[in-house]
Amino acid sequence: MAFTEAVGRTAIDQFAYVGQLARLTWRAAVAVVTGPRQGAGLRYRRALHQAMAVGVEAIPIISLITFFVGVILALQSAHELKRFGAMEFVPNAVALSLTRELGPLMTAIIVIGRSGSAFAAEIGTMKVSEEIDALETMALDPVQFLVAPKLVAMLIMMPCLTMWSDFMGIAGGAVFGILGAGFTISSYFRATLDALLKEDIITGLIKAFMFGMVITAVGCQEGLMTGLGSEQVGRSTTTAVVKSIFVVILVDLGFTALFYFTSPN
Amino acid sequence: MTPTPETQTQDRGSAISVRNLRVSYGEREILHGISFDVLPGETLVILGGSGSGKSTLLRTLVGLERPTSGEIWLGGKNMATITPKELDDLRKTIGMSFQGSALFGSMTVGENVSLPLKEHSPLDDSTIEIMVRLKLDQVGLAGYENYMPAQLSGGMKKRAAVARAMSMDPQILFFDEPSAGLDPIIAAGIDELILKLKKAFGMTCVVVTHELASAFLIGDRMILLDRGVIVANGTKDEIQVSQQPRVRQFLDRIPEPELKDELSYLQMLIGDDATARK
Numbered sequence A: 001m002a003f004t005e006a007v008g009r010t011a012i013d014q015f016a017y018v019g020q021l022a023r024l025t026w027r028a029a030v031a032v033v034t035g036p037r038q039g040a041g042l043r044y045r046r047a048l049h050q051a052m053a054v055g056v057e058a059i060p061i062i063s064l065i066t067f068f069v070g071v072i073l074a075l076q077s078a079h080e081l082k083r084f085g086a087m088e089f090v091p092n093a094v095a096l097s098l099t100r101e102l103g104p105l106m107t108a109i110i111v112i113g114r115s116g117s118a119f120a121a122e123i124g125t126m127k128v129s130e131e132i133d134a135l136e137t138m139a140l141d142p143v144q145f146l147v148a149p150k151l152v153a154m155l156i157m158m159p160c161l162t163m164w165s166d167f168m169g170i171a172g173g174a175v176f177g178i179l180g181a182g183f184t185i186s187s188y189f190r191a192t193l194d195a196l197l198k199e200d201i202i203t204g205l206i207k208a209f210m211f212g213m214v215i216t217a218v219g220c221q222e223g224l225m226t227g228l229g230s231e232q233v234g235r236s237t238t239t240a241v242v243k244s245i246f247v248v249i250l251v252d253l254g255f256t257a258l259f260y261f262t263s264p265n
Numbered sequence B: 001m002t003p004t005p006e007t008q009t010q011d012r013g014s015a016i017s018v019r020n021l022r023v024s025y026g027e028r029e030i031l032h033g034i035s036f037d038v039l040p041g042e043t044l045v046i047l048g049g050s051g052s053g054k055s056t057l058l059r060t061l062v063g064l065e066r067p068t069s070g071e072i073w074l075g076g077k078n079m080a081t082i083t084p085k086e087l088d089d090l091r092k093t094i095g096m097s098f099q100g101s102a103l104f105g106s107m108t109v110g111e112n113v114s115l116p117l118k119e120h121s122p123l124d125d126s127t128i129e130i131m132v133r134l135k136l137d138q139v140g141l142a143g144y145e146n147y148m149p150a151q152l153s154g155g156m157k158k159r160a161a162v163a164r165a166m167s168m169d170p171q172i173l174f175f176d177e178p179s180a181g182l183d184p185i186i187a188a189g190i191d192e193l194i195l196k197l198k199k200a201f202g203m204t205c206v207v208v209t210h211e212l213a214s215a216f217l218i219g220d221r222m223i224l225l226d227r228g229v230i231v232a233n234g235t236k237d238e239i240q241v242s243q244q245p246r247v248r249q250f251l252d253r254i255p256e257p258e259l260k261d262e263l264s265y266l267q268m269l270i271g272d273d274a275t276a277r278k
Ligand SMILES: Nc1ncnc2c1ncn2[C@@H]1O[C@H](COP(=O)(O)OP(=O)(O)OP(=O)(O)O)[C@@H](O)[C@H]1O
Pocket: A228, B025, B030, B048, B049, B050, B051, B052, B053, B054, B055, B056, B057, B099
């Protein structure tokens, strides 16, 4: 009884949390669409600032990591494919696993580490120092002021970064393909293009979009739920990272299953 | 700026009416049913020991904490039943300076002060810039527009927070210990500023303070809060001559009576149980 009760309570808590995330995202989305004309320029600038921080500044590290992931993927698949004498399928393996899965996922994990945590820390610090309260007494909605620009930036930047990750990963795969599997640059890229379907890229980008939503929601929600005291900010930040990764994986699982069962072939 | 227009829903045309206000954090009740009025254009000083609930009261007045029961009438609206839209409109007519300044750390001082104007007023940027300079000048921070809050001293932060609270030319200003931790000259400057605002714009001010001298200088009326109840409420002169023991203790700076000996101290720690058994 105690055990089932605990399980039940935990399950209810989790549902409540998902509800909070959905509510926050909804409020932010509404704020984006219905924000008053006044201060629209300011909000645009804040979104742009966030887009720089979330997207542009992440490009170097994302490039490096996904490039190496591409090399690793090529090596791993070559290891198997060699046994069947099917080395010409290395570009297929690399391209498919990147665009459908690892591109969005690796990007999401890097963005969680850089930006999801920063969202939680920024909003948490503002909560602790009564800055959120100050916003409210100025008749400024914290969700519109803080969460909405982040959501806009994330929803635009996650798919962009993911496309870039796909490209860098494929470039990494190509390096191995050319040096270790007898491809030329043009033959490797031709093979890649032949292997890729439009759906592969689009499913990856849909995932990236969803991940962007989840990362913003969890980061901001954890920030807003920060308790009293500055050590709570650290706790919120850690929680935001762990929960974001977990939720991103869950969403990934859901969408991958969805795509699997709905794809025609 | 004109004083708050008299409203029918409030007693005697008060700017603020509080009736039987109870506020709790979780299980713990902090304010135990308090009532008072603030008249338009007057400065009410809230005195009280540390932890007596002054900040809580102020936060409740501006709608940051929800009362568990009771009424707060402000600008003709009851805070208990106010809609979010009405609350937003109301908040554009009030200013609040927080105990811990609460300046936005990611913005410069100038941006902090101009934010409400940029968000809520139709003024163009150059007008706003002039207004910001004016407000900062009023609190003695001229030329600090481009400083970050982290680059200011504690006292300067306080003053910047006051400038930000005033930026929309509010009808009611709330100050949570505006001069705590400031040197006497700057503190006197803040007092001067509050007096000036009252005289020039007929602003209604609610000021929480520990400084007795400042309280008697700026206050028209005072309430003394003690552990969540109002023990005295009157004009400055009434409070000055009050014979109420808690008031005298506060005004004459008499410390809490010391416990007589170690035994009674221990008994206090253990609780009444042990005393009863003896
Ligand atoms: N967010 C909160 N959660 C729980 N309890 C709180 C919270 N804020 C304040 N309290 C409690 O409420 C009581 C009153 O606090 P408040 O900050 O209103 O006191 P104060 O009169 O402003 O004191 P001070 O003069 O030291 O600023 C304190 O006992 C405090 O422990």
